[in-house]
Each structure stands twice: as structure tokens, then as C-alpha cells.
Amino acid sequence: MEFDRIEIGKFIKKTRKAKRLRQQDLADENISQVVISYIETGKPEISEEKIRYLLNKLKIRESDYKEFYVEDNKEASKELEEEMKLRLIALETIIDLTAPEQGLEELRSIGLPNGSPLDADIYYLKGKYYLYKRNLKRANKYFFQAIRLVDDKYPEMIGSNLKAASYFGLAKLEYANNDLNKALEYCKKGESSFIIDGGRSYLQAGFLVSKVIFLQKLNRLEDAQSALDKLNSLNSGKPCFIESREIILNAYELQATIWAKGNMTNNAIIHAKKGIELARIDKAYDRSCELWTTLGSIYSNKNKLHLAEICFLTALKLKNKIQREYLLSYANTQLGNLYTKKKKFSKAEKMFQKAISISKKTNDAYQETEALMGLGECYIHQNNSAHAIKCLKHALELAKQSGFTKQKNQLLLKLGHYLKTIGNPGFQEYVFDFFESNVEALFNRKGGESAMPYYFSQTKRHSAGDPPDL
Incomplete structure (x- = not known):
């Protein structure tokens, strides 16, 4: 049984006020005022353990809140598990690449269901955080837990x-700690527990690299050479983790994108997540931002908007680390499209405006056009015809100036259809322009019919990233 978060939050707030208590009166070392506020407003990321703790502090008997239980739903549980797993991947990215303190804070309030095996992930990530902070005693405790x-x-x-x-x-x-023998011992234990076809495949090479380092420092050169030979053998027929840099990360993003376009979305998701993992390990901030945005786009196309939002927000948290600022325009545009789908129009407008500002700053006409198209669509949903037409016309002008044929044709169709829908006779101009734009593609210069019009056959010209820097 689980709580209906909204209803139990309302009940707790009502009870607290009836007892003339403030939120700060209930806060202590186990529960902060912020968490109490989150509980009362029904935030899903707070654990049930914290809710029960607050109920006990308010001296509320279980019989008084039984009505706020909801029946377990297998499908909902599956969705929740998928969401929690993705949140943990996101938090590992945040801890490793952007803001460790923020990652730990979110980790403490993630709100896993009681008895979830993902508890082990929580302890592992806390161990990583304290290792990063060089609090070795606490890190040791969490890794062992x-x-x-x-x-x-x-x-x-x-x-x-x-x-x-x-x-x-x-x-x-x-x-x-400068204890090389213990370090080597843990490497061996890790290798013996490593499942070759399991997750975190990079660990196999990680253990070997570490063993080479530890053994050569212990002056066990023959053993170090043996570990190095085994490491080199991993390169036979497949890229090894230690070789995964810009080119391989670029390939991961492209492969995920291609599979997503071919409706092989499960493969695309798996591949994008592998790329995300490698980008985190390599501290490849630009590629990490790109891959999180790609993964978000895949989820958005599957209409899993809550998962897509996690991805886009994680990508944007890398804003202070990346070098190629135009990636943020791509992520903001995608997030704007998501908020339009969710009918959160004010948030959508904010994202598109950010994307437009970044695109202008980086002289990225393609992403500016994409953002203007998204903003125009957002205004259409709000029946704001004046702003919608202005944005779409501006986007069309940019597309024509820059030779973005696919975008130009999309905009001609969109403008023509929208103007006709609102009864504006100007729609005929855009329909005629669309015809003129495509008629030469339908027939070659000799008068014969071409295989496929350019508008319908053109693939995506430009995605989030660009060729690797070599």
C-alpha cells in the first residue's frame, strides 16, 4: 500500500494547523522544514519513511490516515521504477560532472518505495560523493552498505x-589512503564479482587499469605486464573503455539517433544510456549534454514526457561546464517543445526565448529557426495568432536566407495551414510558394520524374552535436 501524496499532504497540513504548529516547530535533525513543505504539497520525491516520521511527530494514529492509502498498481509501479532508475542515472551525472552537493541533496529526498533494491544504488552514490569530498571514512561505510x-x-x-x-x-x-595492497585486494574482489554481460561494462577495463597502476607501484612488474596484456586484449574486435573518447561518444549519439529514427527506440535508449555512462566517466561535458538531450528526445517521441523532462533538465545542468554553448539552445528548444505538449505554455515560452537568445549569440541560424518554429507552435496552441504568425514568418525568413530547405517547406505548410484555419486569405501565398519550392525537385531538368522530392527525402541536417575535435 502507498500514500496518495496529494491527499495525505493536505491532511498533514490541516492537522498541523489545527494543533497551531508551524513547519519549523516540527523540523529537527531527521526532517527539515523544506521536506515538511514538500510533504504538505504532495511532492513525489519524498520517501514514505519521512511521511510516517512526520505523522508520528504529529501523534496521528494509523487508523486516522488509512483512507489516504491507494492500491498498488503494477503498471504504475513499473513506470515508477523506470523513473527512479533514470533519476539515479541523472544524479550520478550531477555528482560526477556538475554539482556534487546538489546531487547529494536530491539523493537524500529521492523517495524510493519501501524495500526497493535501488536502495543499494543510493548507498553507492553516497559513497561516490564522499569519496569525491575525500571523506574516506564515510565513503567506506556507504560502499560496504x-x-x-x-x-x-x-x-x-x-x-x-x-x-x-x-x-x-x-x-x-x-x-x-596510500594502502596499495588493500587497493589491489579490492580490485581482485571487484573482478571476481564482475558479471561480464551485466551493467557498468566499463568496470572490466577499469579494474585492469587500476591493477596495472597498483602492481607497478608495488614493483611487481611481471604481474603488472600480465594485467596490461589482458587489458590490451580487450581491444580485439571492439572498442575498449579506455579508448572511449570524443569519436566513440560521437558514435554513440549518432547510433542512438539513427535507431530512434528507425523506430528502434528500445535499442536507441540502451545505446544513449551507454554513451551517457561513458561521457560521465570521461568527464566529456559537451557529449554528456548532447546525449542527455538525445535521450530526452527519444522519450519525448514515445510520449514519456516525465522521463524526457528529467533528461532535458539534466542536460541543462551542465551549462556551466560545456564549451559548445549552442548545445544549450538545442536542449532548451526540446524542453520548450515538451512543455508545449504538457500545455505549460509560460514555461515553454521561457525555454524557447532562452534558445533563441543563445542561438543569436552563437550565430546558429539552424537552432534559432527551430526555436522560432517551436515558439510559433506554442502561440498557436494559445490562440495568439499575431505572435504565432510573427514567429513563423521570422523563422521562414531565416530558413530561406540560410538555405534550410526542409525547414522552409515545413514553415510554408504550417503558415499556409494556420492562416487558412483562422480564415486569413493570405494562406494562398504560402501554398503557392510551397508548390514552387518543390516543383523542380519533382522533375529533373530533362522533364523526367525524380525518384523523390527533396522535401520528403531530406534527412536531418543538423543534430545536437558536430564532428569530434581531433
């Missing part, structure tokens, strides 16, 4: 290689 949870409570998690990852964290921790 993650291992114990997998061993004793959630053996089904072994395929995630979270246990192996925790041993890798412990090896790095002991290396920071």
Missing part, C-alpha cells in the same frame, strides 16, 4: 555490477 544490500537482501542486483562498482570505489579509496 551497498555491497551488503546486494549480498544479503537484493541478490537480483548482482547483474547490475553495483557490487563490483562499490569494490572499485573501495580500491580508489584505499589508493587515496
